[in-house]
Amino acid sequence: MSDFAERLAAAMRRFAGQGELSALSRLSGGANMESWAFEWRSAAGSAPYVLRRAPSAAYMEDRPFGHRDEAALVIAARLGGVKAPEVIGVLDDTDGLGTGYIMRRVMAEVAPAKILADPPPTLLADLGRELARIHALPLADIPAAIPRMDTADALAALKARFLGYGGDRPVIALAIRWCEDHLPTPADPVLVHGDYRMGNVMVDADGLAAVLDWELAHLGDAHEDLAFGCMTVWRFGQLDRPALGLGSLEDYFAAYESAGGEPVDRERFRFWLIYRTLWWALGCLQMGEAWRSGADTTVERVVVGRRTAEQELDLVRLLEAEAPDTERARALPQSPLAARVPAGEPTNGEMVRAVRDWIESAIKPQSSGHAKFEAVVAMNALGIVLRDLDAGVRAEDKALADELLAGTATLARPGLLAELRRAVLDKCAVDSPKYAALAAARAEWGG
Structure with missing residues (x-):
C-alpha cells in the first residue's frame, strides 16, 4: 500500500472505526481540487467514499474559506434538506494528506454529455426546486467564514484582474464596460452555491441525486446562481435548451418560483448571465497565469487557459443586441486564415x-x-x-480595448461589431473548434 493510501486509511479509522481501504483511484476532471474514490470495508460491510482535497494548505491560501468551513457548509445544506453529500470527517494536519474532507460516495452519473443525452423527465424541475432550497437556507446556519459578495466590488476586482493580465482583449473590455453601465441595485442576500451547473450535479434514473462542489459559495444575489448554469459553455452543446441544457428558461423559472424562490427578474438574470460569462473568461486567463507562475504546472491549466476564446465568442453573441440594426446586418470582413499545403522536410x-x-x-x-x-x-x-502555428490569429488589441473600456468606442461604431465577430470566430476556430456555439455563430453571422 502506498504512503498516501496508508495515511488515508489511518484518517478513515479515526472517522469510521476499524476497517480496510481498497480500490483507491483518482477521479478524472476537477479543475481546482482533487477527488479520490475508494472502498472502506468494516465489520458492517463495504461502502464507497470520496476524499476531496487540496495537496497542501498553501494551495488554499488565496481562497476566502478553507475545507473545514466548506465541509461545515455542506453539512448545513444537507441538514436543511438540500441533496448535498454526507460528510463523515475533515482532515487535519496530523493526517498528512493536505486539506480536505471525506464524504460518502453518491453512486450516480455526473458526466454532462451522458446526462443531457437522455435526462430524467423531472430533472429541470428538480434543479429549480433544489436551487430554491439552497437560497432558502437560513443565513444563521451558514458558517461565518462564507463571504458576502458586493457586486460593484466584485466587478471592480474583475476589471483590476483584466488590467493585470494586460488589459488588451477588446471583447472582455466591452463586457466590463457593459456591466459597469448596467450594474443592478443590491439584492437581499441568500446563500449562493456559486457553481450550480451541469458537471456539478449527480443524476440517477429518478432525477437529481446530489449537488457537489461548494467551494465558490457566498452570500449574494439569487439570480447569479440562476444564470450561471444557463451560460452557453455549461449547456454542453444543447444550444436550443437555454436552461442548463435541459429546457426552457420559463420552465426553469417556474420550477424555482413554485418551490419558494423569489420571482425572477429577467433583466437582472441577463446581467448575471453576462457577468458570469465575463468572470469565466477571466477565470480561463487566470488558469494560464497559474501555470506560468508555477503554482500549477499541469497541462490541463494551459489548455483551460485557451478556452477564453469560447467566452469571448459568447460575450459577443450576448452583447450584439446592443448594436444598431445596420451593424448587426453588416457582412464580416475576410478571414486571414488560409490552408497551406506543406512540402519538403516535415514542418x-x-x-x-x-x-x-x-x-x-x-x-x-x-x-x-x-x-x-x-x-x-x-x-x-x-x-x-x-x-x-500558421494561423497568425491574435486576440490582443490594447488600443481598441482601452477605447471600449472608456466607452469612447461602442457597438454603434460602423464596422466594429463585424470586426469583433470576425476576431472571435477565428480565435475560437483555433482554440476550440468543436465548441457548439462556434458553428451556431458562423451560421448566424455568415462566417
Whole structure:
C-alpha cells in the first residue's frame, strides 16, 4: 500500500472505526481540487467514499474559506434538506494528506454529455426546486467564514484582474464596460452555491441525486446562481435548451418560483448571465497565469487557459443586441486564415501532429482513470498548437480595448461589431473548434 493510501486509511479509522481501504483511484476532471474514490470495508460491510482535497494548505491560501468551513457548509445544506453529500470527517494536519474532507460516495452519473443525452423527465424541475432550497437556507446556519459578495466590488476586482493580465482583449473590455453601465441595485442576500451547473450535479434514473462542489459559495444575489448554469459553455452543446441544457428558461423559472424562490427578474438574470460569462473568461486567463507562475504546472491549466476564446465568442453573441440594426446586418470582413499545403522536410505542424497521433495510438489506450484524462488533455493542447502555428490569429488589441473600456468606442461604431465577430470566430476556430456555439455563430453571422 502506498504512503498516501496508508495515511488515508489511518484518517478513515479515526472517522469510521476499524476497517480496510481498497480500490483507491483518482477521479478524472476537477479543475481546482482533487477527488479520490475508494472502498472502506468494516465489520458492517463495504461502502464507497470520496476524499476531496487540496495537496497542501498553501494551495488554499488565496481562497476566502478553507475545507473545514466548506465541509461545515455542506453539512448545513444537507441538514436543511438540500441533496448535498454526507460528510463523515475533515482532515487535519496530523493526517498528512493536505486539506480536505471525506464524504460518502453518491453512486450516480455526473458526466454532462451522458446526462443531457437522455435526462430524467423531472430533472429541470428538480434543479429549480433544489436551487430554491439552497437560497432558502437560513443565513444563521451558514458558517461565518462564507463571504458576502458586493457586486460593484466584485466587478471592480474583475476589471483590476483584466488590467493585470494586460488589459488588451477588446471583447472582455466591452463586457466590463457593459456591466459597469448596467450594474443592478443590491439584492437581499441568500446563500449562493456559486457553481450550480451541469458537471456539478449527480443524476440517477429518478432525477437529481446530489449537488457537489461548494467551494465558490457566498452570500449574494439569487439570480447569479440562476444564470450561471444557463451560460452557453455549461449547456454542453444543447444550444436550443437555454436552461442548463435541459429546457426552457420559463420552465426553469417556474420550477424555482413554485418551490419558494423569489420571482425572477429577467433583466437582472441577463446581467448575471453576462457577468458570469465575463468572470469565466477571466477565470480561463487566470488558469494560464497559474501555470506560468508555477503554482500549477499541469497541462490541463494551459489548455483551460485557451478556452477564453469560447467566452469571448459568447460575450459577443450576448452583447450584439446592443448594436444598431445596420451593424448587426453588416457582412464580416475576410478571414486571414488560409490552408497551406506543406512540402519538403516535415514542418513544425507535422511534427506536432506526429506526437499527438502517437499519444492517441500508443499512450491513451494503455491509460486509465486520471492518466487517461491527462492523455486526452495533452492531445487537446497539441491540437491547439497545431492549428495556431500558421494561423497568425491574435486576440490582443490594447488600443481598441482601452477605447471600449472608456466607452469612447461602442457597438454603434460602423464596422466594429463585424470586426469583433470576425476576431472571435477565428480565435475560437483555433482554440476550440468543436465548441457548439462556434458553428451556431458562423451560421448566424455568415462566417
